[in-house]
């Protein structure tokens with residue numbers, strides 16, 4: 001791993017498998033919690049989230065605490081950004097005060113220039129518009145690995161608002177590194193324009209056909225915050241055609257596993273009834289978020 005985690009470009013299969021192994025090694029004996037290891041008591045980690053987050057921000061905070069690092073929860077609403085200070089000057093102030101690593105979520109692709117300019121501080125990309133969310137992709141591979149032996153044999157179906165999803169961008173980057181058998185994209189064409197004719201996989205408009213052969217299904221929410229115009233399909237028609245529920249899952253194999261990066265809008269892309277199925281790994285993804293983020297922080301601090 002390099003000095004920062006901005007995307008997965010340049011990562012190898014071995015890098016990813018090592019991160020998964022390290023993340024799992026932090027699980028305690030009964031595998032239901034993570035060990036506390038005082039590995040980095042001198043490190044200061046600050047969050048900078050310009051967009052809302054529950055999983056990413058809290059799991060990085062818990063991961064940093066588990067590793068003995070200090071976590072500084074920077075609150076933009078109470079900061080001098082409200083008095084006109086720029087993003088760049090704010091990040092520089094963080095660096096000058098001794099922050100070692102900044103976890104940044106922003107709707108624009110600002111992180112690359114910041115990481116170049118303030119190179120004595122490390123950066124983790126915690127969500128860059130619809131472009132990248134690399135730690136989520138690593139969590140998803142870690143969670144797949146718990147149920148499936150070999151990535152290269154997997155038939156993967158991704159359903160929902162693909163165009164606005166940073167999760168799917170990073171997932172596709174990751175899965176091309178570790179290998180896969182096939183990828184099927186499914187969703188309303190207004191939300192899948194970049195995937196109607198995409199070299200990585202095939203677009204399938206019918207949900208049932210898209211689900212029937214899948215080993216791994218990833219559902220995505222409609223990213224209303226990034227839609228520039230109103231959808232040409234009503235909410236009830238969307239649910240009718242694209243919701244994953246007990247009925248639509250009847251065509252799938254018993255070994256299929258179902259993912260969603262969260263937050264889930266239950267009742268839209270997933271029916272609540274699927275959440276408790278053995279095949280549904282959404283809760284595992286959330287739990288694995290802490291371990292993978294412990295692994296990412298450990299690797300990055302080892303590069304510092």
Ligand code: CP
Pocket residue numbers: 052053054055056057127133136261262263
């Ligand atoms: N998956 C994900 O990024 O969730 P949050 O927006 O809650 O961090």
